[in-house]
Amino acid sequence: MRFIARYAKDRGRVFEIATVYDTKVIKEQVHKEKPVIKTLSHEHPTALWFERKMQDDFGIIVEDAFDKRPLVHQEYFDTNLHPMRKDFKEKELKKSKFHPYDYEVIKGEGVFQVSVGPIHAGIIEPGHFHFSQAGEKILHLEVRHFYKYRAIEKMVEGKTLQEAKPIIERISGNESIAYQICLRDIMLQASKQELPQALQKRHAFLLELERVIHHLTDLGFIPNDAGFSAALAFCSKLAEDARRKMKELTGHRFGFGAIDFETKFIDTTSLHEWLDNLQKSVEFFEDWILDIPSLWDRLDTTGVLSLKKAIKYDSVGVVAKASGVKIDRRLNPFYLQHGFEVAYENSGDVAARFKVRIKELKNSLQMMHNFLEEKTTSFKLNSLQDGEFMSYSESSIGELFMAIDIKNGVIERFFVRDPSFMNWQALHLMMSNDIIADFPLINKSCDLSYAGNDL
């Protein structure tokens, strides 16, 4: 049973806690006066962050947890505040007393700590990494995030889905289309409608285009972190081309606002040609890059996540597929009909994640040919019914899960679990045999989102 998410809802006198697995959803209720639950982190280690988040957001006490430190709330946050409770209405926070964070560290003679972040050396998002080192060798890494915590879950409460859409599509810029597709599916469930094939194909095309852009960027940055910058120049050129194509098709370089219910005219002939050219460039890149032994010296056997660990930590997306776990939300009849194949590798190292990206990229380009559709169709969304809805999509990072409760036409509870939220918790496992200089390379090979994780 694969663990997907665990989250709480404020239901007046009680808290409802939903635990989502791939095959079932378990709901339990605890009284607000004495909100005590049991941890799931012994069977599913990634449940830990969900539980720590619940503890910060709602003040729920996880009785037998081995880690009760705050997660979302940092040094200056008042520990008595639980902002996801319905009675919390503050718009401004005062800095409370500084509570130092107690990092997980290994102590001993000659063992020292290295703190990295939250502001990093490159143009990347903020997050903190805390290493325990024995010389160059990494003994332990603790990932600490939530510097970008914008309280999105609270922000969208009380809005209609249409009002919340511009916010939801800007949660994580690299995965915008995937977030919009999750929201689209919830809208369709709430209006009890089916999407016409032509629109479904247009949306699938855009999702694959987003994946192409993201993978191309990574295929450049991973070799660049190993000192091979020619690959970055080559791939960033291709990524820019694809981004401009996104702008041409949707009017926005990141596809914000792209998933709507209108079909627009697409010049399929020129797009087929563009896809063919991109395909050729990717094949050339693959042929060229596989032939550079000094690069593969760095990528092979670095940052290994074993199959056993990947399953134990319920990893998703590229990280899981590189370790041999064949999970993908696109494994459904619609995608299979259009030529989808799961890309996977077995070695679980940086090289495997790199190769999975190349394979997915090539497969996406093939599918995009099949998604091109000249037919137009009209579709009007009915009014939305109240209820509890869940949806999934496969972003360029991995499986995205979204759950929205609608009550009286507005959002009662919004919850989203970015694939990064699972995979960040498995990142420290990849460091066990590596030196600190490998860390940027390993981190980039997973290319997880900070914004989607922190919300």
Place this chain on the structure above:
Amino acid sequence: MIKFWNKRIKLGVLTENPEFEDEIKIIRKEIKDHIKKKFAGSLAIRMVDSGSCNACEAECNALSNPYYDLERLGIYFVASPRHADVMLLSGLMTFNMQPHVLDAYEQIPEPKWVITLGDCPVMAAPFEKTFAITAPAEKHLKVTHHIAGCPPSPKEIMKGLLEFLRKI
């Protein structure tokens, strides 16, 4: 490797696009002149993300791709605030990030300037004010220039930098 050089020689420069390039060429020339005069040929920028969606960062990374290649004009994104002339600030100034942004600003040697990037730091993006957001950035820092857009495209960022250079 030989394949790569063959292709490189056979195809020449791939990123030329006349209609697009003309406009960029003018911007480029002017940026270069200003930087030569005001910053002795090199402007060092420290990019700080204070809670954005990562789109602004992606566009800043795109500035170094072969189409734009900002380094040619003497603009560098540097790794430490202590090497910087300018802080380029994106994001909503979250409650958790705000002390760190101010720390980074402290570390920049005088004279220093702050440019805000994208709609977030001026609260013009669709995000609404919550307890976890301390934007607008102006409340905490002296902002010299603002580059609007959600996110601003690489071309808009270049134009914005040029406007900033004209201002000072």
